[in-house]
Amino acid sequence: MPRSLINDIVSEAPVHDGRISFARLDGTETLTLAELYERAGRVASGLRRMGVAPGDRIGILAANGLEWVLLDLAALRLKAETAGFEPGKFEPDAELLARYDIKLLFSDRPSDAPGVVPVADVRLLSEKQDDDEPLLPVHYGPEDTTTVKFTSGSTGTPKGLAATAGSIDSSLHAVQEIFEHGPGDDLFVFLPLSLLQQRYWIYSALRHGHDVTISTYEAAFATLGRVRPTVVMGVPAFYETAKRHIESRARRAAKTSSPEDAVREAARRLFGDRIRYLWTGSAPARAAMLTFFDEAGLPIYEGYGLNETCIVTKNHPGASRAGSVGKVLTGKQVLIDEDGVISVRSDHPVNRRYAYAAPGDSERVFGEDGTVRTGDLGHLDEDGFLFIRGRADDVIVLDNGKKVIVRPIEEQMKSDPAIAECVLFCPAQTDLVAVVSPSALPADTEAIAARLARTNSSVERDEQIRRVVVAQEPFSIDNGLLTSQFKPKRKQILAAYEREINDTKEGIHAA
Amino acid sequence: MQPETETAARENLSAVLTPEIAPEELDLDLDMVEAYGLTSLNKVLFLTSVCEETGVNLGHFTEHDLAAMRTLRDVAEALSRYTNEAV
Secondary structure (H helix, E strand, C coil), rough: CCCCCHHHHCCCCCCCEEEEEEECEEEEEEEEEHHHHHHHHHHHHHHHHCCCCCEEEEEEEECCHHHHHHHHHHHHHHEEEEEEEEEECECCCCCHHEEEHCCEEEEEECCCCCEEECCCCHHHHCCCCCCCCCCCCCCCCCEEEEEEEECCCCCCCCEEEEHHHHHHHHHHHHHHHEEEEEEEEEECCCCCCCCCHHHHHHHHHHHHHHEEEEEEEHHHHHHHHHHHCCEEEEEEEEEEHHHHHHHHHHHHCCCCCCHHHHHHHHHHHHHCCCCEEEECCCCCCCHHHHHHHHHCCCCCCEEEEEEECEEEEECCCEECCCCCCCCCCEEEEEEECCCCCEEEEEECCCCCCEEEECCHHHHEEEEECEEEEEEEEEEEECEEEEEEEEHHHEEEEEECCCCCHHHHHHHHHHHHEEEEEEEECCCCCCEEEEEEEEEEEEECCHHHHHHHHHHHCCHHHHHHHEEEEECCCCCCCCCCEEEECCCCCHHHHHCCCCCHHHHCCCCCCCC | CCHHHHHHHHHHHHHHHHCCCHHCCCCCCCCCHHCCCCCHHHHHHHHHHHHHHHCCHHHHHHHHHHHCCCCCHHHHHHHHHHHHHHH
């Protein structure tokens, strides 16, 4: 592998002109990356004065901002670990410090708990000249860990996973190989910095000399047009929201220009006029959304990866195929077993087990060499593009032995504007029954019936849907039928509509 | 609260809701998240759009102010304080 990026950015001040900006609703603050490096060094000295030593762990529970970035880089310079906690999902209390072995927790939330420090103090540390002894040089081996990241757990307690320096180096190297971020680029980050991948783009800027803009979540849409980034780091829900906004603005403008021009202009107004590409990941994207942005003149690239694997595949300007999540990145290997279940082997695994998890969790996910069993189903085409077909637990086995992967069928149903969500069940192990969440009330049952007929005509006989139960109200987080990530909760939907699913007289019947 | 600000707030909230609810059917005093399933991203986009349309600089507000706007009335009243200087 080429030189370690992590070791580079902790040992040398950047010598390029790259800048980092912090966007909030009330304005933007910009500094050079060289200044950021210097200020992070002062914070590292400050942390050392506060008793933080190599191997200690500091927690950060705060909105995106300069202080977050300074703490992260300062910890790297000290060889202390960080633990990034997403605001709203954690509380800055003594229990959090104890549970995750945190020495000091920096938070923008009020707290009287011992060990909690106001994050605003970090700015003061970074501005004050100190006469301390210089920082000792640090070096990261590939197996050394720099941070603990959190992932939702089945028990409700987030699982903690320490990420190795080797995995960060490997991922950043592979991404750089395909996207070639460099001077002239400005990468826009608004998702929480507690997500390690969002901090990658700061590390990348320090090394490769491009600009990076860190926005608060609230300021994202307001500042995009002003910042004029070349790359936006987003997730499907963000782009779906943006798509609706662009469509709505374009409809109003279509009286004076062609629909295509109106969409392109509305997209440019929202994202600025310098977009090179849009990055999407973390959750499956709808084909209609991806096509929309491509046609609007904003190329969008979907990828695939889990917290446990980091980025595994990615479409990019040099190799992109519709419907796929891209080719496998350098340093990763995708293994597909006879049932189609994907495992991922990495030259430098994120880790070989969770640092914090319920007994058995690590063994279920990680092989001894760090190979991760993803639980996703997929296949590689002849050119090496990966296609994800669903979750292994989304497979319905019919009484004739036929295995039906429900996601592609559900996706076909969902491609209809009248359908927001579709979940398939198989109450008698013979016939598939769909529960559909309508896009609007009253539900457009004619459109749903037409979509049912079209879907059934395009799938194999065993994959055809016999009946569609239309939900009385759209699935939502509030009614407990969607997760906080807006994914349908199958068990709860089954419980809510059990009678209709089992009653063969109910619903819209296939022709 | 200015009527035109209220109208803009209603129209822009309606535009981001799924399923869509007509602007005039929106209740000014209901919690937008609980009653209408407004997601955090949609809330941000809705507020950005309504500020843009009414000429109010979103920079008047902090991230904390945005979080505190729970009802359509909160939004319309907060914006009305600044719409005079916008025109």
